[in-house]
Amino acid sequence: MYKYDTYDQSIVDARVEEFRDQVARRMSGELSEDQFKPLRLMNGLYLQLHAYMLRVAIPYGTLDGRQMRMLAHIARKYDKGYGHFTTRQNIQYNWIELKDAGDILADLATVEMHAIQTSGNCIRNTTSDQYAGAAADEVADPRPWAELLRQWSTFHPEFSYLPRKFKVAIIASDDDRAAMRLHDIGLQLTKNEAGETGFKVFVGGGMGRTPMVAPLIREFLPAADYLSYLEACLRVYNRYGRRDNIYKARIKILVHEIGADEYRRQVEKEFLHVKTLGIDPPAEEFERINAFFQPPAWEEGLSDELALSDPDFKLWVDQNVFAHKQPGYAIATISLKPIGGIPGDASAEQIDLMADLAETYSFDELRVTHAQNIVLPHVRKADLHTIWQKLDAAGLAAANLDLISDIIACPGLDYCSLANARSIPVAQKISARFADREADLGELKLKISGCINACGHHHAGHIGILGVDRKGTENYQLLLGGSGAEDASLGRITGPGFDEDGIVDAIERTLDRYVATREPGERFLDTYRRVGFETFKEAIYG
């Protein structure tokens, strides 16, 4: 894991002081809420329905036990004893008081954490593959590049007042576990025919009210040009992205309106200029960062044998454990989706336990996934049963990774001031209704957003649900056929929406049709793609 040096620490410490000063000016009345808003937003502090919400950055979703414990401490001391892990691999606290914000940031800074650029029209926390450094299918660990990007984007003087927020994802496998092409910029680490490291660059993806899958803008970007090229991509956007309409201000609209070819032409031209400015750090800087991401001291020669006589343990292993690149090791996902629970929520006690497990069994590393779960990336197979027992005792052993109850949901109208409908109760009802069938239903990614902004990724759900306000009542639209994986696609709205119970019934009819028409080995998404939209529409509406 990356460790701060004095430069990193001084920047984060200065930010704490700056934000304390801004909060003090707000509390004294020197700053109006209007003037304070863009400042607090740049620091992840939102004014929500009931209280302030603070979003803490977890860069590329990686953290250690000490940092995880600090998240529990903040939940306990400043919130109501829990936190909410988000689709951007961050954590949010929903019951923060403004007067505490400075102290929270100071606490975070003691463990090399912050809330910098977790909101605002700037470059947000870079996301990555939660299995980075552990998965067998990666070209290399993408996180050193993500850290380089974190530093470059932190307080970038030119790109802190962009037309709209800007999200970057970096992956290093052909299997996309980070919804890379649904980001403003998606980067895939790759090697060219000469064996040199570089990136495929996708620009202009996103969800929201105008979802788009990002087109390929550069087939191979040499690693040495990494930041210059990103700077060119951002500069073209900063200058020409629309600012007349907040709903058309994301880069996807610019790329769509002028076309990928024209955007590419402008970026390449800008890049030729930017490259002369010397903004790319030398290779030594990448090597310095890369040294922090060397594989931990895995034991050699461990057995891959695993005793699976306990049926509940076997269920969990089958569902939540993923192959590790090192023999005898595994990647274990801790589901934050207990049946009938709130997706992504964890109590301070649970967070502490996960920190303990990471320290004892996973080389002191944890990951947050964009599906709002937690990963122990490097565990010995021999320890899996003990880990599972401890998780089970803490209510964290749901064996449902990628099943229908592993729901992504935004906070919705229970918390969010933008929402039109509640997401959490719908998630809870769906989870409870289908839990008994989910093993049979297989991989099924269900995603719920409480408004058109799509924080719950409904466009990318195999089954998506969008909550809208229809004449003052909550109404839920059903979408089918989306995917945030390497086969990225956008879901299609089936037809008229439903009320809260109606949407659960409509999903049941959808699933029944899937079970009746599937061929052996087909996931729901495969069947949908094979038999088509109309078959399911007919099942849903009769």
Place this chain on the structure above:
Amino acid sequence: MVEGLRYRDDAAHEEPAVTLDAFLDQSNATAVRLESDEDARKLLPFLDRLALIEVAFPAFRDGRGYSAARILREAGYEGELRAAGDVLVDQIHYMRRCGFDAFAPDKPLDPKAVERALNRYSNVYQKAADGGAPAWKLRHG
């Protein structure tokens, strides 16, 4: 409180700034005002004779002026570069880094607050137009 800030040693330029259109049309003016939707690169052939470029910030959220400033400095412009309009104390640090060296805010600023804001960050991560060494440069010399 101050209505203008200037971080230059030379004498203030007295000539009023003309619009970009007026500048390109005719004149041998030495001061020009760039609106936020205007292309700074149109000025590049004339930088030698310009002593003042004023860049408009109609709203602090409109960040196009930051790119305009860098483009002008990257092209070698050394005259006064003034940010005018909705310029607030919390943006001045970024503006200085992008190459602005004068400020004409709509609302007067507290010079002490500006001083604090400009001195708060002793380290930066990026190479920009202010000559400040990025952390990677300090790490590797």
